[in-house]
Amino acid sequence: MKRKFNFSGRYSGYSLQGFQKDLLAGLIVAVITIPLGMAFAIASGVKPEYGIYTSIIGGVLIAIFGGSKYQIGGPTGAFVPILFGIVMVYGYENLLIAGFLAGIILLLMGIFKFGSLIKFIPRPVTIGFTSGIAVIIFVSQISNFLGLTGVEKHETFYSNLREIFIHFPSINFYSILTAVICLIIILLTPKFFPKIPGPLIGLVLSTIAASLLFPNQVATIGSTFGEIPNTLPNFRIPEITFERIQQMIVPAFIIAVLGSIESLLSAVVADGMTNTKHNSNRELVGQGIANIVTPLFGGIPATGAIARTATNIKNGAVSPFSGIIHGVIVLLILMLFAPYASSIPLASMAPILMVVAWNMSERHIFYQLLKTKTTDSVVLTVTFLLTVFVNLTVAVEIGLLLAGLLLIKRMSDAVVTVKGLPNPQHKNDKIDENMVSSIHDCPQISIYTIDGPLFFGAAQAFEQTIMKAIDFKPKVLLLRMGKVPFMDTTGEAYLTSIVKDFSRHGVVLISGIKPQPKKLLINTGLADLLGEEHFFEHTGDAINSALEHLDRDKCLGCKHFAFRECTALSSGTYEK
Template sequence: MRQKSFLSGNFKGYNLASFQKDLLAGVVVGVIAIPLGMAFAIASGVKPEYGIYTTIIAGIIIALFGGSKFQIGGPTGAFIPILFGIVMVYGYENLLIAGFLAGIMLTLMGFFRLGTLIKFIPKSVTIGFTSGIAIIIFVGQIANFLGLSGVEKKESFHENILEIASNIGTINVYSVIIAGICLATVLLTPKVFPKVPGPLIGLVISTIVASVFFADQVPTIGSAFGAIPNTLPQFRIPDVTWDNVVLMMKPALIIALLGGIESLLSAVVADGMTNTKHNSNKELVGQGLANMITPLFGGIPATGAIARTATNIKNGAVSPISGVIHSLVVLLILLLFAPYASSIPLASMAPILMVVAWNMSERHVFMHVLKTRTGDSLILIVTFLLTIFVDLTAAVEVGLILAIVLFTKRMSENLVTAKALPNLDTDDKKVETGVVNDAHDCPQIAIFNVEGPLFFGAAMTFEHTIMNTINYKPKVLLLRMGKVPFIDITGESSLASIVRDFNKHGVVLLSGLSDQTKVMLNKTGLYDTIGEENIFAHTGEAINHALTKLDRNKCLGCKHFAFNECTQLSQSTTADPKGQEPLSTI
């Protein structure tokens, strides 16, 4: 996989002014990433410092080794339901193993150049599961927002709803006040101070209010998870066994697929904002390396963060240095201010995640797709509901299968197989379908216009249409296939069946074959079965050849007059075609 060198690719023309822009962007994004990193970790069922470690380590690796100049990597909201489910079922240690395995998978996906496969995932599927994840995140924060006590975290969505409902009587008014202050600050800060990170300001103000007025009245990070250490993460290899590897293979695949999808979507967003082009395969390798190394320091799975990447660009970033600076800012704040983070109320984290969920829901796009009332609407709803009530794996699998089925149905409907004849009333005598009727249809030559892909979804209809239409056994069957862009093995099989059946009493002619169709017919041997002498580049040549195959006795007295030559043929006094000059036609 040949790549541009790191320096020439990302730092060409880099200077002091560029560094100043990267420094500003990196500082802003780093400040924003701190509350998000802790919030995503807590919502995923792990300690908040693990989210900070992920932001530091994965952020640097993704910036340096990824395929986008502007990508900001770290923990994201999309991972929350998946990681929480893994922690609930398998435990934190196995989450580290799953993250490491996902990193290997992502790296291999990059090396095998699978980055471009992102374009084959329908938007209705991505919007469906993204909106479903947003609902799960939002609902998952209701308990902390209201300060409910006695709520047990469950793996399934409906069980969590029941837990909230059964404990609704334990609302903590102080938590609601703190959450309301933080929410108001997060929403209002961008309107008053656009350059100031609202989540951080919301955390600071609500934490100060809680500490001064409601001390010991609301749960905090410290009371729930203990103090956040202001030290560097320690290197530690997880306890890996073969049984654990096998056990975590499927969760790892889910992490890898979602991480790959989200990171590449983020890179596409960055391309649109900067008029650049990312390297999708290199991006997957960068994501893979990050997810292989981060678990060794206790970090959780990471991917490209769309919102933080967009913020990075809006603040003037020009190179991956901004991503490195963002991680170093988080590291510096961890070392200097970690003890103070223990005082942050859980109620302050809830509205931050709720706003993240609201923003990632893509509600406008969701409603737009829904209003189309097409197959995409069905895919969207199915993926959305399965994400919420089953899991992301089932949602994506069923969504993709449903998309393939509906696509196949649409494509099969595009195949048109209809009888045609030259339109003798026009100057060019173009072969058209609209001129065939009971009184104007050659009894010996059947011409069909075949238009559209001849593949497994349309092959049976194609075969039945022709065989049912020509049950009167014409002598020549001419298939005009100039508008068949491709044929698969099922389509070839149906064509072969027609040829075998028809060759018992007549001959099959083909015209206008595409290069792909010729290659397929040659590979299967059907080209030789039909015979090169019966395959033509143009319809006119095929019709001339077809006229030489006629039984002239049957032409006598014929009143259909399908071709220019029919007048002569119907009045001919001889039934022996030998020695005659070829009849001219269109």
């Protein structure tokens, strides 16, 4: 008989068998987390234990308060460039403040239900900066892979690349051998032992090989960062001042945005693997709480980790307990085995991060987007290059701005305003632009079909097209707006200008207008200026009204015959 626990909806039907599955999944993910947590911390410019603290505290809090049942939280590769830049410019203490402020921003984003807004970030922007981050991480590990000495860390990609070339003569072949051993194990383990975490095995075996075959020949975590303590740090509130808040608010905002994107993408991946649905706003609240608390224990910013979350699911996790168990096991490993971690060569950590960078590079999607040779290719390339050669903050800002501008350009190009006349060969005399010619065009009635949203990017082109009709001084201007899904105040302003100019000598009729544009015209008073009698649901009714406004004398002898009624109007025998 199954024992069930009903703590909340997320644990509905939870059983002892479910706990056993979560225990196994949590154990496997914890084993994977240890080398990744240390590697991400080192790459971010801080001590390796801070990555472990983040995995413990952030992982548990994200599992408890987050919106996905399967999310595994902790340090990730996506954060590496931005955190490294903060540490280089502002120092570790200010990184804690930035992480704390980012947590508050994430919490507010969740409370005010901003979770759904993340989907509006264009894919070329996310792929661009993700691929850029992958390049930065990969290159940053070359010096550790080669065992170069005297290499100084810089904020910019170019400067770090230059350091590698300058110090290349200091190459250490023992470091290369250590790194290659670890890399081979990481690459081969999934093929022969898919259930065993390759990074951990590679780390352990390459460390043993270096210790036994060539001791003291390669730099280790202990020789570079000191001994890793086997306890959690004391609770400590960073010294937060108004000046520091002003200084760190922009980096904090970037951390929050990046964290929200990464965590929600991870939650979406989990949804796809489990056929479930996460709560995006609750996920942001959980991320916020985790990032508020983690810096108080010395941890770096945390977010949802896509690869670890997927591993969690593949190993049978059924509830958030697996994420909690993962954090507890990481804590136990820290307390029991921390002294041994100090012997790990930096050369063993390098291939772990290089493989992470390779896997997160989205190279196939990057190439596919590049092949399209569209505006998306431009956004992708610009975001990627700015991420690598400037920084992530500028890349995201410029990428979003460029994507927005190009979208407006595409939308404005898509808005079509064409002149048409009824085609008697079509059912119900459908308006056809091909019917208009120099010998077949009513001199007194101009019918225009507007197709697309009338917004600030397209309104001027719309006005210029219609103004040509005003120059010919027709008696009636009929605007078919059934294909205008949206109108903003700029579009309304241009339409108002047309109506006022045309009304001096003629009549403006509108047919098929949608609810949103009609409501806007009512709110601005343009509907009253036109008069309700000039709005029609169907074009046919609007044409009948237009015929009543004609100057019959000008119709006499007309040979255009644009409408069925024109034969009678031309001969003077028309009667309604």
